[in-house]
Amino acid sequence: MFALHVKCPHCFKSLMNSKRMIDxxxxxxxxxxxxxxxxxxxxxxxxxxxxxxxxFDMPDGEIAEFFCPHCGHSLTGSVNCPDCSAKTVQLELEKGGNVHFCPRKGCKGHLIAFDSENELIEEAYKHYQYMEPEED
Known part of the structure; x- marks a missing residue:
């Protein structure tokens, strides 16, 4: 796993909160x-x-609506959840690309899309150690 840094796709303000830590x-x-x-x-x-x-709490299976805490715009995107087909929530990655997650409580559908394959490879190398294959 690696940490994402995201911003609003409308006002482009950071959505990160360093005072409220999770994981x-x-x-x-x-x-x-x-x-x-x-x-x-x-x-x-x-x-x-x-x-x-x-x-607040909500029942499993229900769909919440998400908004930017800065500009108030809805964050509902145009991509459907790969698991349940609900419209996903879309956040912009600070370094380019988007992350999408399902707004249905309990659904684990999500996906990430970088602007270019080079960024995906660069992020993977930063977060995962390369290991040489063992010789027989």
Whole structure:
């Protein structure tokens, strides 16, 4: 796993909160609503982690709506969740590309898209150690 740094795709302000740590890293802070409930959610910035903290609870299987805490724009994207087909939440990566995650509570569908293959390779090398193949 590696830590993401994201910003709003509308106002381009950082969504990182260094005062609210999750998985020992700054969290991703978003505004969230479900029914009559409106509050804040702090998501783990570790790609592949599903840890979060939220100011209210909602039932499994329900879909929340996510907004930028700075400009208030909806963060609903145009990509469907690969697991359940709900419209994903889209955040912009600070170094280019996007991360998408499912807004359905309990669904683990997510994906990441870098602007270029070179950035994907560079990020992988920064976070994963290369090991020489063993000779027989």
């Amino acid at each position: 020992a890293h700054p969290s991703i802070q978003l505004s969230v609503s479900y029914g009559d409930h409106h509050g804040t959610i702090w998501l783990s910035a570790m790609y592949g982690s599903y840890n979060y903290s939220m100011t």
